[in-house]
Amino acid sequence: MADTATTTALLDLRGVRKSFRTPDGHERTVLEGVDFRLEEGDIVALLGKSGSGKSTLLRIMAGLIKSNGGDVMYRGIPMTGPAKGISMVFQSFALFPWLTVQENVELGLEAAGVGKDEREERAGAAIDLIGLGGYESAYPKELSGGMRQRVGFARALVMRPDVLLLDEPFSALDVLTSETLREDLLDLWDERKIPTKGILLVSHNIEEAVSMADRVLVFSSDPGRVRAEIRVGLPRPRDTESAAFRQIVDEVYTLMTAHARGGGVEAQEQLTLGYRLPDTTPGKMVGLLESIAEAPFNGRADLPQLAEETELEDDALFHLFEGLRVLGLARIAAGDIFLTPVGKTFIEVEEAERKAMFADLLIKNIPLAARIRKVLDERRDHRAPEDRFLQELQDYLTDSEAERVLETAITWGRYAEIYDYDYTSGVLMLPEDVVEEMEAEEANEGDS
Amino acid sequence: MRWPLPTVAVSQDLKPNSWDLALIPVVFAVLALLAFGAAQMSIPYDVGEPLPLSLDPANLPYYLLRSALRMAAALVASLAFTIVFAVTAAKVPALEKVLIPILDILQSIPILGFLSITVTGFIALFPGNLLGVECAAIFAIFTSQAWNMAFSLYSSLKTVPNDLIEASDMFHLSAWQRFWRLEMPWGMPGLVWNMMMSVSGGWFFVVASEAISVSGQNISLPGVGSYIALAIAEKNLAAIGWAILGVLGGIIVYDQLIFRPLVAWTDKFKVDSLPGEQVPESWLLTLMQRGRLFRYLARLPAALWEVFTGLLRRHDKETLFHRAPGPLLTLPDWVGRAWDAVLVVVAVLGLVQVALFVHGEVGFGEIGQVLLYGLATTLRVVVLITLASLIWVPIGVWIGQRPLVAQNVQWIAQFMAAFPANLMFPVAVIVIVRFDLDVDVWTSPLMILGTQWYILFNVIAGASAIPQEMKDAAGNLGLTGWLKWKRFYIPAIFPSYVTGAITASGGSWNASIVAELVSWGDTKLEAHGLGAYIARATSDGDFPRIALGIAVMCLFVMAFNRFLWRRLYMLAAERLRLD
Numbered sequence A: 001m002a003d004t005a006t007t008t009a010l011l012d013l014r015g016v017r018k019s020f021r022t023p024d025g026h027e028r029t030v031l032e033g034v035d036f037r038l039e040e041g042d043i044v045a046l047l048g049k050s051g052s053g054k055s056t057l058l059r060i061m062a063g064l065i066k067s068n069g070g071d072v073m074y075r076g077i078p079m080t081g082p083a084k085g086i087s088m089v090f091q092s093f094a095l096f097p098w099l100t101v102q103e104n105v106e107l108g109l110e111a112a113g114v115g116k117d118e119r120e121e122r123a124g125a126a127i128d129l130i131g132l133g134g135y136e137s138a139y140p141k142e143l144s145g146g147m148r149q150r151v152g153f154a155r156a157l158v159m160r161p162d163v164l165l166l167d168e169p170f171s172a173l174d175v176l177t178s179e180t181l182r183e184d185l186l187d188l189w190d191e192r193k194i195p196t197k198g199i200l201l202v203s204h205n206i207e208e209a210v211s212m213a214d215r216v217l218v219f220s221s222d223p224g225r226v227r228a229e230i231r232v233g234l235p236r237p238r239d240t241e242s243a244a245f246r247q248i249v250d251e252v253y254t255l256m257t258a259h260a261r262g263g264g265v266e267a268q269e270q271l272t273l274g275y276r277l278p279d280t281t282p283g284k285m286v287g288l289l290e291s292i293a294e295a296p297f298n299g300r301a302d303l304p305q306l307a308e309e310t311e312l313e314d315d316a317l318f319h320l321f322e323g324l325r326v327l328g329l330a331r332i333a334a335g336d337i338f339l340t341p342v343g344k345t346f347i348e349v350e351e352a353e354r355k356a357m358f359a360d361l362l363i364k365n366i367p368l369a370a371r372i373r374k375v376l377d378e379r380r381d382h383r384a385p386e387d388r389f390l391q392e393l394q395d396y397l398t399d400s401e402a403e404r405v406l407e408t409a410i411t412w413g414r415y416a417e418i419y420d421y422d423y424t425s426g427v428l429m430l431p432e433d434v435v436e437e438m439e440a441e442e443a444n445e446g447d448s
Numbered sequence B: 001m002r003w004p005l006p007t008v009a010v011s012q013d014l015k016p017n018s019w020d021l022a023l024i025p026v027v028f029a030v031l032a033l034l035a036f037g038a039a040q041m042s043i044p045y046d047v048g049e050p051l052p053l054s055l056d057p058a059n060l061p062y063y064l065l066r067s068a069l070r071m072a073a074a075l076v077a078s079l080a081f082t083i084v085f086a087v088t089a090a091k092v093p094a095l096e097k098v099l100i101p102i103l104d105i106l107q108s109i110p111i112l113g114f115l116s117i118t119v120t121g122f123i124a125l126f127p128g129n130l131l132g133v134e135c136a137a138i139f140a141i142f143t144s145q146a147w148n149m150a151f152s153l154y155s156s157l158k159t160v161p162n163d164l165i166e167a168s169d170m171f172h173l174s175a176w177q178r179f180w181r182l183e184m185p186w187g188m189p190g191l192v193w194n195m196m197m198s199v200s201g202g203w204f205f206v207v208a209s210e211a212i213s214v215s216g217q218n219i220s221l222p223g224v225g226s227y228i229a230l231a232i233a234e235k236n237l238a239a240i241g242w243a244i245l246g247v248l249g250g251i252i253v254y255d256q257l258i259f260r261p262l263v264a265w266t267d268k269f270k271v272d273s274l275p276g277e278q279v280p281e282s283w284l285l286t287l288m289q290r291g292r293l294f295r296y297l298a299r300l301p302a303a304l305w306e307v308f309t310g311l312l313r314r315h316d317k318e319t320l321f322h323r324a325p326g327p328l329l330t331l332p333d334w335v336g337r338a339w340d341a342v343l344v345v346v347a348v349l350g351l352v353q354v355a356l357f358v359h360g361e362v363g364f365g366e367i368g369q370v371l372l373y374g375l376a377t378t379l380r381v382v383v384l385i386t387l388a389s390l391i392w393v394p395i396g397v398w399i400g401q402r403p404l405v406a407q408n409v410q411w412i413a414q415f416m417a418a419f420p421a422n423l424m425f426p427v428a429v430i431v432i433v434r435f436d437l438d439v440d441v442w443t444s445p446l447m448i449l450g451t452q453w454y455i456l457f458n459v460i461a462g463a464s465a466i467p468q469e470m471k472d473a474a475g476n477l478g479l480t481g482w483l484k485w486k487r488f489y490i491p492a493i494f495p496s497y498v499t500g501a502i503t504a505s506g507g508s509w510n511a512s513i514v515a516e517l518v519s520w521g522d523t524k525l526e527a528h529g530l531g532a533y534i535a536r537a538t539s540d541g542d543f544p545r546i547a548l549g550i551a552v553m554c555l556f557v558m559a560f561n562r563f564l565w566r567r568l569y570m571l572a573a574e575r576l577r578l579d
Helices: A002-006 A054-062 A101-111 A116-129 A145-157 A175-190 A206-212 A243-257 A282-293 A303-310 A314-327 A341-348 A351-365 A367-378 A386-393 A399-416 A432-447 B018-041 B057-091 B093-108 B111-125 B131-158 B162-170 B175-209 B224-233 B237-269 B283-290 B292-314 B333-361 B364-400 B403-418 B421-435 B445-449 B452-464 B468-476 B481-515 B530-540 B543-575
Strands: A011-021 A027-038 A042-047 A069-074 A086-089 A163-167 A198-203 A215-220 A225-231 A300-302 A330-333 A336-339 A383-385 A420-422 A427-429 B211-214 B217-220 B517-520 B523-526
Touching: A011 A054, A027 A054, A027 A225, A042 A054, A042 A206, A054 A086, A054 A163, A054 A198, A054 B162, A086 A145, A086 B162, A101 A116, A101 A145, A101 B175, A116 A145, A145 A175, A175 A206, A198 A206, A206 A243, A215 A243, A225 A243, A243 A303, A243 A314, A282 A300, A282 A303, A282 A314, A282 A336, A282 A341, A282 A399, A300 A303, A303 A314, A303 A336, A314 A330, A314 A351, A336 A341, A341 A351, A351 A367, A351 A399, A367 A383, A367 A386, A367 A399, A367 A427, A383 A386, A386 A399, A386 A427, A399 A420, B057 B093, B057 B131, B057 B175, B057 B224, B057 B237, B093 B131, B093 B333, B093 B481, B093 B543, B111 B131, B111 B175, B111 B481, B111 B530, B111 B543, B131 B175, B131 B211, B162 B175, B175 B224, B175 B237, B175 B403, B175 B421, B175 B481, B211 B224, B217 B224, B224 B237, B224 B421, B237 B283, B237 B403, B237 B421, B333 B543, B364 B403, B364 B445, B364 B452, B364 B481, B364 B530, B364 B543, B403 B452, B421 B445, B421 B481, B421 B517, B421 B523, B445 B481, B452 B481, B468 B481, B481 B517, B481 B530, B481 B543, B517 B530, B530 B543
Parallel strands: A042 A198, A042 A215, A086 A163, A163 A198
Antiparallel strands: A011 A027, A011 A069, A215 A225, A300 A336, A330 A336, A383 A427, A420 A427, B211 B217, B517 B523
16 A cells, blocks of 8 residues: 555546536536546556446546546646647547548647657557558548557557547447457557556446456446446456456446445335436337346346347446336346346236336336326326426436437337327327327216 | 668659649649739729720630639638638637627628628729729629638538547647648538639629729729620620620639639548549649649648748647647626627617618608518519429439439539529510510519529439439339329428528529619619619619618518528428438
C-alpha cells in the first residue's frame, strides 16, 4: 500500500461526479462518486451496460468533458483539457474522410507543430507498426472496417501516448477482425514496441474485456459507479477455452447481472415513472424465453453459455435480461437465468393469451405503461399527445433518453395491445376495439 | 556509405509532362482575359454619359467576358461573405439569434429590389468612375448568390459529427486548424453544390442587372444584359438569337472550367459515396492532377500554408493540456435576456419606422391595393407550380427509371435552369401581341420558364435513387396505374420533389418582377401583380413604393415558406425518406 501512494498514478480519479441538467432544470446524475486509478503497466477494462455512463467517464479522463465534482488528475496534475500524452481510439473510427491514411496519422503531429520530414517519418513508422504499410495514400472510404480502425490506432500511437483510451474500438468490427486487431495490439504492448504505459478499454463485451485486461471494473448504472473489480491473473496470450478463463467470465456475468440493491430479493423493488426501460422488444424477449425453456437449458441457463447459444451481443443480452426481470418472467441468480412460474405459464399458453398476460404484467410492473393507459382511459376521446408523457419523463431523464424510453414503452404497449400510437400526429390512443367495447358498456349503463 | 538522394530533384521532376502542355495554354488564356476585362471595369465615367454599345455580334464575346467577370466578382464576394457569416453564426450564440432570422428575410427579398435601392449609394461611393455602377450590378448578382451558400455552410458547421470534433480535440487541433481541416472540408460538398445553383441563378440576374435606370437616367453597362436590352429596344430579333448563343457559350465555359472540376474535386470530401453513385469527373481536374508541373506548383501554397500555420502556433503557450475551442462568447443568463430585450425593442422600433414611412409617403389605401396585387401574383405562382408539377413529375419519373436517358437529360435540365429565361421574353411579347391574348394570363408562364427545370431535375434525381429492390417489389405486388403512383412513385420521389418545388417557387417570385412587365420595342405589356408594381416603381425611381412592394413580396414569400413548404419539407424528411 505504501509504495502505491508514493508513485503517482497515470490517471487518478477521486469522487468524480457528473450530472446533466434536463431542460426544465432537473438534474440527472450520470456518474456519482467514481474512484479510479490507472497505474503504469496496467490494462484496465471498464465494463457496463450501454447508457451506464462509462463513455462519459472515458471522456472525462480524456479531458473532453469536465466533471461536476471530484478530482481528475493526470500524472498528479489536475486536468483542464485534452492532455498531451493521452490518445484515444474511437468506436466509430472518427477518421477524417478527406485525408489519406498518411495525412490522418500525421494530423496530430501537425497540430503539435512537428516539422514535415519528422512527421512523415514518424507517421510512416506508425503505419508500418500497425500493419498498414502500402496503404499510405488510400482514403479511409477505400478501406474495410478493420483497416480503418488500424488507422485509428496508428493515429493514436504516433503521438507516443502514455495513456491509450479505447472507446469500444472493436465493437463496430466483425468477430474475426476484432480478434486479430486485439491480438496485434496486445503483441505490441507485451513486446513493448509502443511507449504506452497504461491502457483503458471501455467495452460491453465481457469476453473481450477478460481476454485483454489485468483488471476488469464492473460499472453499474443510475448513477454510474464502479461496483466491483476483478483481477485477471492469467498470463497473456490467454486461452479463452481454458477453465480458469471461463470461470472469470462466469464471475463477471454474475456480477454484471446481480442486482445492485442486494441480490436475490424476492419482492420486486418499486419502479418509478422515470425507470429506464431496457432497450429491447417483446419479440426478442419471447424468443429468449423460448430458448431458455427449450433444451439444452430446460428452464435454467448458464449466462455465458446462453450468450454463445443465442449469438447475441452482451449488451443486447443484458437489456433482454433486465426486461424479463422487471416483468417478472425470469430471474437471475448466481450467474444463471431461470424462468419464474409466470414465465413458464407464459411460454406454454397460446399467442392470444400470451398477449393478455403480457398486458397484465406490463400494467402491474411498469409505471410508465400503467400511467399511459390510465390517462387514455380517463380522457373523453381516449387520445393524448406523446409530448405530454415526454414532458413527464424529462423530469427524470435527458431529452434523448426520454424519447428512447417512451419509444420503448410504445413498442411494448403495442405488442400488449393496451394502447396504440399514430406516428404522423404523435398521438397515443386506446386501440379501436377497446374503445368500441368501452362505448358499448357506456351505452348499456345509459340504458339501465 | 551511400548518401541519401536530395529530396528536391529539380531537373527530373519539374520537367513538364504532356498533361502540362495541354493545360498551360488554358491557364494563360484565362489569365490574359481576366486582366483585360478587369482593366475595362474601372474607366472614368459620369452619370448621364452614354456608354457605347453595339449590336454587332463581333462585340458579343467582349460583352460576355464583362458579364462573366461580374459573375466571378460576385461569386468571390459571396464566398467571403459566406465564410464570415457562417462562422460567426455558428460560433457566437448571441449573434446567431439575430443573424439567422436576418438571413431568412434577406433570402425572401426579391433580388431586383436590392438593385434599385443600392445603385445610388454605390455610384456615390466611386464618383466619376464606372466602378460604382459595376459594383451595384455585382452587388445585385451577389444577393442572388450569397444567401443559400451562407445557409449551406452554416448548417454544415452546425452538423459536424461529434466524434470528429472529439478527435480533433484529442489531437490538439487549434481553432484555425480545426476550421480548415475539419469544418470547411465537411461543408465543402454542400457549399460547392450551392455555388453551382447560385451561379445558375446568377445568369438571370446578370441579364437583368446590367441595364439600370437611376434617377431617370438609363445606364447600360457593357455586357450581355445590356446587349439584350438594346436588342429589345431596337426590335432586333437576330441580335437576340446571337445573345442566346453567347450566353449558352458562357454557361458551358463556366461549367467546364469551374464547376465540373470543383464538383469532381469535392467528391473526396464526401464521407461515404453511395454504392452505384456516379463519381463525377472533369477533364480539367484530371489534367491538373496528372500534370507534373502543376502538381509541383500546388506545393507552393501548401508550403506557405505550413509556414503560416506554424507562425500562428508560436503564440500558443506550450502547456500540458489543450484548451478545446468551444463556442465563443458564451454569456451569462441575464446578459442573454437583456440582449433578447434589446432585440425586441429594435424590432418594434423598426416596425414603427416602416409604418410611419409608408403612411407618410404612400398611404394605407395603397397598401391594401398592393396586398391584392400580392394575392394575384400568389395565385399565378400556385397555378404555375401545380401545372409544372403535373407535367414534369411524370416525365421526370419516366426518365429517372432509365439511367442512360437520365444522365443526358439531367445535364440538359440543369443547363436549362441556368439559362436566363428573360432572353425568351421578347418572343412571348410578339406572340401575345400577334394573337391579342390576355396579358394577365399569358405573361404568367414567363415566371416559371426558367424555374420549372428545378422540378424536373430533382424529380429525375429522386426517381433514379429508388432502390432496385423497391421497384422489383412494386412489380411483384402487381401495382399498376394510379395505385402505383399513389403508393409508390409519389411517396418515393416526394422529398426530392419538395426540394425542387421550393427552389422553383422562390425563383418564380423573383421572376415575377421581370415577367409581369415585359416590353418589345415600344410595346409594353403589364399584368396586374406585385411584380409589375415593383418593376414600375423601380423604373420611376419611386423609393417608398419600391420599399412597400418589396416588403409585401417578402411577407408573401415568407408566409408561403412557413405555412406550405416548410411543412411539406418536414413531412418529407420525417416520413418519406428512403432509408
